[in-house]
Each structure stands twice: as structure tokens, then as C-alpha cells.
Amino acid sequence: MKAVIVRSFGGPEVLEVAEVPVPVPGSGQVRIRVAAAAVNPVDVQTRSGALTAGGLLPEREVIGIGWDVAGTVDALGPEVVGFRLGDAVIGLSDRLALRLKTQAEYVVLDADAVAAVPAGTDPVAAATLPLGGLTAAQALDVAGAEPGETLLVTGAAGAVGGYTVQLAALAGLRVVAVAGGGDEELVRDLGAEFFVPRTADLPAAVRDLVPGGVHAAVDAASVGMLALDAVRGGGSLVSVLGNAPTPLRGIRVGNVWIRADGPRLAKLAAAGLRPRVADVLPLDKVAEAHRRLAAGGLRGRLVLVP
Numbered sequence: 001m002k003a004v005i006v007r008s009f010g011g012p013e014v015l016e017v018a019e020v021p022v023p024v025p026g027s028g029q030v031r032i033r034v035a036a037a038a039v040n041p042v043d044v045q046t047r048s049g050a051l052t053a054g055g056l057l058p059e060r061e062v063i064g065i066g067w068d069v070a071g072t073v074d075a076l077g078p079e080v081v082g083f084r085l086g087d088a089v090i091g092l093s094d095r096l097a098l099r100l101k102t103q104a105e106y107v108v109l110d111a112d113a114v115a116a117v118p119a120g121t122d123p124v125a126a127a128t129l130p131l132g133g134l135t136a137a138q139a140l141d142v143a144g145a146e147p148g149e150t151l152l153v154t155g156a157a158g159a160v161g162g163y164t165v166q167l168a169a170l171a172g173l174r175v176v177a178v179a180g181g182g183d184e185e186l187v188r189d190l191g192a193e194f195f196v197p198r199t200a201d202l203p204a205a206v207r208d209l210v211p212g213g214v215h216a217a218v219d220a221a222s223v224g225m226l227a228l229d230a231v232r233g234g235g236s237l238v239s240v241l242g243n244a245p246t247p248l249r250g251i252r253v254g255n256v257w258i259r260a261d262g263p264r265l266a267k268l269a270a271a272g273l274r275p276r277v278a279d280v281l282p283l284d285k286v287a288e289a290h291r292r293l294a295a296g297g298l299r300g301r302l303v304l305v306p
Contacts, residue, residue, distance in 0.1 A: 002306065003104035004065040004286050009049030012287035012294075015065070023100055023108040025077035030111050032089060035123035036280075037102040038068040038301040039289045040131055040159075046096065047290065057096045065286070066103030067093050068130045068301075070123035073114075080111045088117050090269060092130040092260040103286060105306045113260035117269045125275035128159065128301040131258065133268040135240060136163035136218075139256040140171065142238045145216040147172030152206060152214040152230055155221030156192060157183035159276060159301055160240055164218050165190040166273050176206055176214055176230075178221065186299075190274065206230035219244075228253070276300030 003020045025031045042051075043065050051057035073087040083089070091114035093101045100107060117126055139160075145151050151168050155161035156177035168175050169191025177192035184195045196205045203226060207213055213232035220240045228237050233249040238256055247253040278300040281289050289302045 001105040002283060003100055004283065004304075005099070006047050006063050006065065007061065009047065009052065012047070012290040015047060015287045015290065017284050017286065020100065020104075022106050025075050025080075025108045027078045028080060028111055029077040029108050030073050030080055030083055030089075030114055031075035031077075031106055031108050032069055032071040032091060032114070033074040034069055034102065034105055034107055034306055035071040036069075036127035037066045037104075037283075037304050038127045038131070039103075039286070039293055039304060040067055040301065041293065042067060042131075043103075044290055044294055051096060060097055060099070062099045064098045064101035064104070066101040066107075066304075068127050069093065069102035069107055069109070070117075070121075070126040074106060083111060083114070083116065088119050088121055088123070089114050090117055090126045090130055090265060091115065091262070092134060092258075092265065094258060094260040103283065103304055105283075110260070112262045115262045115266035115269055121269075124277055124280055124303050124305070126269070127303050128275045128277060129163075129268060129273065130260075130265055132159040132301070133163045133167075133273065134261060134265060135160045135256060135258050136167050137264060137268060138258060138261075139164060139218045139220075139238045139240060140167055142254045142256055143216040143218055143236050144252075145173050145236070148174070149215035150174045150176060150210050152176045152178065152217035152227060153192070154178045154198075154217070154219050154223045154227055155240075156187045156190075157299065158220055161218075161220040162187070162190055162276055163273060164220060165192050167271075168218075170271065176209060178202065178223070183299075202226045203229035278302050280305060282306075
């Protein structure tokens with residue numbers, strides 16, 4: 001079968017679509033025939049060597065690429081319950097140092113990292129949900145805002161930010177969305193009550209809208225201290241990119257470190273969230289997908305199909 005791997009770090013040219021053996025599921029695992037796999041910034045960081053330089057990914061002879069997957073159950077390992085052959089599923093491969101990940105024709109995942117979706121679900125759209133949706137949901141857990149309270153979301157037009165806005169609105173939070181000036185209509189459609197263009201003086205603009213500052217913030221755009229300054233004393237801020245600022249004024253500050261969660265993913269799949277697909281490319285165009293992602297300006301995720 002074909003799978004995307006890297007043998008050395010560098011630019012998109014180091015991505016290899018290699019012929020590798022079809023993986024065999026072990027105990028508690030399922031094998032998925034991949035229909036679609038999204039391309040995420042973490043894939044670029046893996047390929048470039050940034051994660052290894054940061055101490056997060058040990059050096060390996062071969063490293064697989066891809067976190068999100070949508071497809072059908074192709075084989076079941078021992079001790080798997082709740083899935084049948086042919087089930088339409090989505091899943092998340094959250095371990096970094098694997099030889100085979102989701103950008104492939106087949107992938108093996110632990111069963112508790114997989115969720116069933118209704119038959120007929122568009123796999124391309126579904127493939128954009130696992131990493132972005134779970135990151136958003138787990139960030140909101142850490143933020144701890146209550147219904148009726150205000151939540152600042154930076155990068156609100158991005159994949160993680162967009163899911164955060166939707167989930168926050170569904171939970172009864174009043175969302176202040178920060179995004180590009182041309183994205184106001186989009187983020188309001190996703191559920192934001194307030195909008196701040198990213199070129200504005202962020203703390204001042206937010207406090208004009210919400211006197212005293214917001215109760216909590218999910219910083220999906222790595223704004224850092226500017227986002228913290230928009231939060232009221234004793235509130236909370238959650239960084240998505242692992243670079244949380246100093247916790248001034250009694251503000252609880254944390255990072256969200258994504259983990260696979262099949263039951264939570266099943267709830268997200270049933271929540272009616274709006275998927276964001278920028279474009280669809282064949283698996284052998286993975287290098288082009290990395291170049292386009294690095295260039296920026298995308299609205300939604302690029303999705304690879306084998």
C-alpha cells in the first residue's frame with residue numbers, strides 16, 4: 001500500500017509516498033481503509049524537524065505523517081467491541097513517533113481513538129473534524145467558562161478557532177471572535193456574538209465590547225500576552241500552541257495537549273458542526289498540500305484522498 005513518510009527532515013520535497021506493508025491490527029485495535037486524511041500544521045512541523053528540535057519527537061529512521069482520518073473499518077484486532085467491518089468511522093492518530101500514520105491507504109488505530117459516523121457521511125468533510133474538533137473541545141474544558149460568560153477566541157476563522165467558536169456558542173457562551181477583517185461574516189455565522197479584527201488593539205477593543213474583560217480566552221493564534229490582557233482578573237486563558245503566557249492578575253493559564261478520545265469524537269460528529277474544507281488533493285500531491293499550507297491564507301483544511 002501507499003503511505004506518506006519522511007526519512008529526513010526538510011522542505012516538502014522530503015515527503016515520500018512509499019510502498020509499505022499493510023498494517024495488521026493488534027489487540028484492541030482497528031484497521032481503517034482510508035477515504036480521506038486532512039493536512040494539519042503539525043504535519044508541517046513534523047516534516048520540517050521543528051518537533052524534533054523542540055524535543056517532542058525523537059529521531060527515527062522513518063516517521064509517518066497525518067493525524068486525522070475518515071474511512072471504513074477494514075479489520076478488527078482481538079478484544080475489539082463496538083465496531084463491525086464496513087463501519088464508517090473517523091479517528092485520530094495522536095502519537096508522534098510512528099512509522100505509519102493516517103496519510104496512507106490503510107492505518108491502524110486503537111479502538112478508543114475511533115468513532116463511528118452515520119453511513120453516507122462525506123469522508124472528506126469528516127476528516128477535518130478529529131484534530132480540530134477535539135482540540136477545541138479540550139481547550140474549552142481547560143478554560144472552564146460557564147454558560148452566559150464571555151469567551152475570547154483568537155484565530156477564530158482557522159480550523160481550531162472555528163470549531164471553538166461553534167462549540168462555545170452551543171454551550172451558551174458569548175463569543176468574542178478575533179480574525180481577519182474579511183472573516184467577520186464567517187465567524188458570526190459560526191456563532192460569535194462580537195467581532196474584533198486582528199489588526200485592532202486587541203485588549204482595548206475587547207474591553208470596549210466587554211467592560212472589565214472577558215471571563216476566558218482560547219488563544220488559537222498564539223497572540224499570548226495581548227490575549228491575556230483582554231481577560232479579566234481571576235479568569236482563564238488556554239493556549240493551543242503550547243506557549244502559554246505568564247499568569248498575571250490571578251489568571252489561570254494552561255495549554256491544551258490534544259489526546260485521542262473516541263467517545264468524545266462521536267459526540268462531536270453528532271453535534272452538527274460546520275466542516276471547513278479548503279481543497280481536496282490526491283495522496284501523491286502531499287508535497288503541494290504542504291506548500292499551500294505553509295503559504296497561508298487557507299480557509300479550512302486541505303484533505304488528501306488515496
